[in-house]
Amino acid sequence: MTTPADRYAAFRERQYGSGGTNPKAPREADQELASFRALYDFDFDDFQVAACGALGAGSGVLVAAPTGSGKTVIGEYAVHLALAQGRKCFYTTPIKALSNQKYADLVRRYDSRTVGLLTGDNSINGDAPVVVMTTEVLRNMLYTGSAALSGLGYVVLDEVHYLADRSRGAVWEEVIIHLPESVRVVALSATVSNAEEFGEWLDQVRGGMAVIVDEQRPVPLWQHVLAGNRLYDLFTDTVPTAGSAGEGHTRVNPELLRVAQRDTWIERKAPPRPGRGGRRPRRFAPAYRPDVISRLDASGLLPAITFIFSRAGCDAAVEQCLVAGLRLTTPEEAEAIQQVAERRAADIPPEDLTVLGYGEWLEGLRRGIAAHHAGMLPAFKEVVEELFAAGLVRAVFATETLALGINMPARTVVIEKLDKWNGETHANLTAGEYTQLTGRAGRRGIDVEGHAVVLWQPDMDPGAVAGLASTRTYPLNSSFRPSYNMAVNLTGWAGRARASTLLESSFAQFQADRGVVGLTRQVRKNRQAMAELATAMTCDKGDFAEYAELRRSLSEREGDLSRARASSRRVEAARSLSQLRPGDIIRVPGGRRAGLAVVLQPGLHAARKALPGGARGDGNGRSADRTGHGRPGDGRPGDGRPSHGGAASGRGDPALTEFAGPGPLVLTEGRQVKRLAVADFPVPAEVVGKIRIPGSFSPRSPQHRRDLAATMRNRLASADLGGARRPVRAADWTPDADVKTGDIADLRRRLRRHPCHDCPDRENHARYAERYMRLARETEAVERRVAGRSHVIARTFDRVCRVLERLGYLAGDVVTPDGQRLGRLYTELDLLAAECLRRGLWDGLSPAELAACVSALSFESRQADDAQPPRLPKGRVPEALTATVRTWGELDQLEKDNDLSFLREPDLGFAWAAYRWARGARLETVLDESPDLTPGDFVRSVKQLIDLLDQIASVPPTTPAPPADVTASAPGTSAAPAPPGLAATARAAIDAMRRGVVAYSAVTD
Ligand SMILES: Nc1ncnc2c1ncn2[C@@H]1O[C@H](COP(=O)(O)OP(=O)(O)OP(=O)(O)O)[C@@H](O)[C@H]1O
């Protein structure tokens, strides 16, 4: 198997010739680099030297290296070079907290005049030569043509693998595509398996990009499995995961395999209850968290991060540890922790501390235990990070969000489970995710080695864990798509045609095109093979292709028919079972329960759900035809043909969806009480007699069973069960009308009459023809994929522009005033926000009312469908929100008409909280009234709302009186003055909400 590093080496060879070195790379003696290296008290790694060298030689650089390997150094070198050259450097990160951290680092190295910070929350010295910012801020600057861009020499894109993020990833591509050519890009990425591909694209759009891939973990990683109280090595090899994928370990620890075998054995063989006095082996109980932490502590493996994929799970884990009396700190450490926590919480209003759970949080911290997840107040999370980095907090229970971006390495990473709930199902952890999570293990300069510990789960397959631990496939895939906001900005900036070309240079299109190259090659090959097959199947008697086509249709119809038969039989069997009544004597036609039986309890009822062409049922399992021999009704009016019990098409299994519940409970001739299933009835159940079941009958009583079986036998002995009552053969129940009258007979006739039918070489030709047709089908499918991929981005862009033109945001190459407003709205619901503005839906509201209404666009519940109707303030809000939802509905229809689907439905779930908070309610009240909101969610949601309100406050004034029906709107190019006050109201709402826990943001100096 080739590793990403191998592929990269091959790529370098192609790029730079067989020497594998960049001829442009300067000697290491480079002055600038030497002075830069002097700033550090460690020696640079090879990859750092190589990357800095490439930068010094004037090239951009993509660095893909594991977590914690020291990529920051390269970004810092860009800062250093920019300052040395009298140019500017922007250092971008995906997360505000990371920006804050980076800003603080750089201010420490330089000074606060040289370094600025621009995030949604902070705006400090934005004109400084070095500015740390979130990537979105830079994108917005590019579109607005900000003056701050002049003199820009370097842009660092830290955590550039965010490009794959579904909701935000496009921003990275926009930045990479739109940055002026003179800017050198420093892209820092986690290890990705397609770094070579990503590098090639960067080289194509930016020109002169060196690609440096390093797979060496700075601190080697040992993999373990904790089963019971015992820590097993995952691999028997002595070499930890140090090098490239799979290197150093191939053999799974046989002891661990034995644990798995034992578990399976106990599962199958062990008696359900332990025998008296005897000891029986037990399976490993699920790990008790305080025990796990104690176990790690005893082995010197703390500090550890335990990944639990649920917020509630993390909180519960802390609580369990507290209840268990776990303490990981000395009294002095506890004191030091308390001081840090108190200092950092000093900005939080004291009256809010209770509702934030400050007391319990602090108690955990003092013991060295904490949770870390997005439901927590950001300030609390930061304290946890700080204390963990200081080695004071030693056990953190975190959701996987911790694995993204935050620099919080540990000695050990514990993974509780290898699957996680993704909102819809339990999905297995991928190798990429496993690598990312365990990447936190092993602190550079502190730990000699890092440890990954997977907790034993019943039914765990050590081989599968080993697979996760030794493959590193984490491909970086583009998530780019044009948005409405992007379309107006791009059109305004470059004109429609050039915008389209620019989009063609996205990584998304690059990846699609690469796929196309392979697909086109396949089409060519297939076509060639088809030509050869066509020759081989030539028949001198006639057109063999035509003959083969007839054969294919026939066999397809026959296949349909036999599926329909099988399905129909199941429906019939289920139907007959659903119609049984207590006391019915039936003949069980086959299987282990073959013979006579009396029904004790009916089973299976017809489910109400009607299927297309499905059977009739009155909902209680009884149909008009009591005998159980009735055909399912015909669900298609006006169609005289018998239906096949809803299965005429052979799709699905109506027997399973149409009838629900357990099968009937019967007493067999052998006096056993059994539950029957549809599978026991290849033909419908046949009632051969009836007896009365005494009210006192108890299936548990052997005496009762014997008596009832005797009654059954007596009853049958007196009846004539001869020929008239023979079991019905399955064939009697097959819908055979098609065979006689339908297409099948016709097809058979045509086949026999075809000239090729009598060819002595017929079967030979047919074999070739079959292969030909299979290949033709395959090739058509591939061609459809090719057609779908070429210019896929530009075609979407065209559709987006069509919608915008229709609504009057664009008029050809001209961005209308409405369009210019849309260009300042960077929310996911950009077009809806613009339309609300244009229609004046937010005019005349109070600040709190505006906050409530705008929250419908900025907020998105974690649960997709909230059953509770949202609580809304009285007054104008419900009306405005109704209009908002109606507007969304119209836009949604317009999108559908244009084959787009970008705009999610507005979410009213935060309106009440936003309103109350903006009206000055206490945090405790707001959280009490919205029980689903955690403090972390609340703060984040308010901040997102503030962001959007800020954009609304900053857009140019709106045009008056918009058309009510979007489909009828004409390009609105008028620019009458805005209804006064919306901007002022938005600002007032922001001021009202930026208080208390929301106002507090990370310390930035
Ligand atoms: N050559 C080196 N020798 C020793 N320590 C180093 C070296 N380079 C960097 N470090 C240290 O390693 C730690 C991790 O570095 P850094 O944060 O740059 O990693 P990273 O590659 O950016 O990781 P992430 O993917 O998590 O962002 C830092 O404390 C840094 O000072």
Ligand SMILES: [Mg+2]
């Ligand atoms: Mg980093």
